[in-house]
Amino acid sequence: MFKLGNITCNKGEKYSGFWKIDDYNIPVTVIYGKNRGKTICISAGIHNCEYTSIQTAIDLANEFNPDNINGTLIILHTVNYSGFFKRVPRIVPEDNKNLNRVFPGEENGTVSEKIAFAFSKYLYPQLDFFIDLHGGDLFEEVMPFIYAPGIGEKEVIDFSHKVASNISLPVRVRSKASTGAYNSAAIQGVPSLLIEIGGNGNIESKNLDRYKSCLKEFLVYLEVIEYTTSSRRVEQKEITQANYLESPCEGYWYPRFKAGDLVKKDDILGEIKDCFGKELCTFRAEFDGIILYQTISLAIPKDDPLVAYGKLER
Template identity: 40%
Template sequence: MLTLPMKRGISMNNITIAGHTLEPGKTIKDHIHVVGTEIHIPHVIICGEKPGKTVLITAGIHNAEYVGIQAAIELSNEIAPADLTGNVIIIPLANRSGFENRTMSLVFEDGKNLNRVFPGDKEGTEADRLAHLLFETFIKNVDAYIDLHSGDGYEALIPYAYYVGEAPAHKVSKEMIDCINTSYYVRSTCTTGGAYNLASMAGIPSVLIERGQLSLCPPEEVQADKEDVYNILRCLGLLEGEYKTYPKTELRELSDIAPCTGCWYPYKKVGDKFKKGEKLGEIRDYFGKTIHTAIAENDGVLTYQTASLSIIKDGPMVTYGVIQKDAG
């Protein structure tokens, strides 16, 4: 079982989060209003009958990533206070207005990508205010954080996970990564913009799990997300029982954005390995003429890519991982 770094006040009695006092054996289901907007965010707080640490689970920061959203909804109805040492907070749908208006990764009101604006701004636009509330009310007040993501409506991907490699609590984050049942993980160097990135830099052990693609919601992938969360909770000591660790390969992530708009024709499938210099796909114009060829700059494994015919200039095209030689 991992020993989490202590955060002031989190494991003491009479904790208050989102206006709710966390009392042993209590389950709270509520919405919190994002001041200055019309947005209300659903959240569930499950208070264990025994005192302990507080873990946050979020989904729907990108609102068309449905596997994580459904997994979070099911977890919120399955985790019982009697089984819990500590507290679990679940936000099953962080970008509610985007979900209800099918804006894919964007907040409906201002068109911003929520996972690019953390820690937010209480005086900003809707996405800024939402990120500020999520960070100040929930993220900064917990002992560990699990963020669930998937492939968007145009994104194919293989399951993998991230943690921030140079963060203060990176050793605990890496042990959380070891509990996730994927073949690959990324030791990220990104320390800004994203929810789990900022949490990591604030000393909160954090991981991001990618599972699911194309805005689909297969039950087996929902179940796999849930099993990863349960396994991490056992590792952190919130649930009893043995936890498993899964050997996986470390990747250094490289992303190629689209240099032009047009029709995209990928040559590889996610999960494929390739050599430096291989063609990964082409962008063609509306007469079928090739206007760009994506070439691998390194040997790697394709982790996710645009899967739609439509591709947009400066948008995602292909992302792949370079296998690290010292990976274990």
């Protein structure tokens, strides 16, 4: 029997319902395969307006069943479930916190901290691998890429990157952060990844298809499913240095490039102006690189992310 809080699922069964964390509900599907194998969790909706990742999780939960799964597959459809219906980007509305910034959480903390704590205490210890699905928020565009952890035991980090290299996405970024669901899992000894595909509040079919194809490659590599893909392997480049720019003031944001564009050192990445068109700030690239993601909304609050770009090694 697989057990996660109030949820139980017997071998050969498929269960869909809500994981209850105090008064908070997270929609989940558990598929306990008839054959032995690894226990894998696919999580979506930690950021509630990253719709491509959420729809991908729902589609996969409907596609798989105990007959075509080896081991146990846990799919969290929308972790920030209350925020999804509020349509407020990034935060859990009950405490106004970014869930991905409070891991490993607090048992007696706010709602976000309790969710993160439940992941850390009850979910991660049961897993062989954790993969977190993300994408551009309502106001963001991203290029498709993978984050892999950089902090933790060497065996965990190396295996995470090995798995990532077998997914057909062009760029892998080695994270230097200790926060975030996937980084927290790795620190706790669970190999993990984060995938970024889609954005702008859309669920375009091409992005859904690409997301599902990548996840099937991931599940095939871990021998959870058997699947034949006709997609061609992509030569994946690793980024070990990335800059994450935030706005020093509120204003009107004018990016110069698009996600996935290559930039040269000293290129202007974008400008912030005031409501009269007066230039307030100009941001230049510190090295040759590639735009990973950026805000595309005209409005930019103080301290919000502007653009992230990574250094491409020669």
